[in-house]
Amino acid sequence: MSLNKKEYKQATIAELVSADANSIDNPAPFFKQDQSIDDEVNPAVSINNDNSIAVLKQLRATNMLVPGSQLDASFFDEYRRIKRPLLSNAFGKTATLVEKGNLILVTSSIPGEGKSYSSINLALSIAHERDHTVLLVDCDVAHHGSSVLLGIKEKQGLVELLESDNLDIGDVILRTDIPKLCLISAGKQHEYVTELLASKRMAELVTELGTRYEDRIIIFDGPPILPTPQTQVLTGLVGQVVFVVEAGKTPQTVVEEALALIPEGKATGVLMNKSEGLSGRSSYYYGYSNKESS
DSSP: OOOOGGGGGGOOSOOOOOOOOOOOOSOOOOSOTTOOHHHHHOOOSOSOSTTEEOOHHHHHHTTOSSTTSSOOHHHHHHHHHHHHHHHHHHHSTTGGGSTTTTEEEEEESSTTSSHHHHHHHHHHHHHTOSSOEEEEEEOOTTTOHHHHHHTOTTSOOHHHHHHOSSOOHHHHOEEESSTTEEEEOOOSOOTTHHHHHTSHHHHHHHHHHHHHOTTEEEEEEOOOTTTOSHHHHHHTTOSEEEEEEETTTSOHHHHHHHHTTSOTTOEEEEEEEOSOSGGGOOOEEEEEEETTOO
């Protein structure tokens, strides 16, 4: 089943039927040759060095999808419904239809629609899976949305990794006190961030992240589509796009304009947030649209 993008308001969870088939051959390694898998991905370690950070207390205080928050059970269930088709397209029955399905970009049309909040909660929900790990990468260098909410804004991250030939992924990945969740901050501000994201090094980085571990989902918290060209660059690197819309705030014409900028055939999910304001996001609509449908 595929849906026209204009029908997203009535969408229920449906099967993705198309994805970007672009790939990058023979990427340069971003990991040290002697770096073990456990050193890089296992977050269940004592928080005692610069590459480890405790985030659970911060997430609980900001009412995220963690034990001890003020969210009710229905909110947890909503994200369970949201992640199931994403995981299916990455590793399950529909994975053959979606190339690079484990690479997921979260974006919106304009700022302030809950994009970073949704990115983090989606990552937290996937981190509860028994068979998968998740890496959340903040690609919104201008606003540091995820980095601010997670308390990692001052950590070196994506920009430093793309700028320097002396850093590898292991130098910027942050293990957390939430099992199976790792983070990469946006890093410092940069005047030419679009060019960095469009660089060969970024393409190689994304390919390395997407292929190194069979059980890993990578979530990229990208900038909104309309204000900058950066998200258009990022959509070409991933297999799935989650498009966040805050109901009652963004005109449908603006949403449609933004969706039109996502490449043809890209697997795109629309996450509709029914409530206004950061404190009220308790219900979502989630559906799939295929731009090639009519």
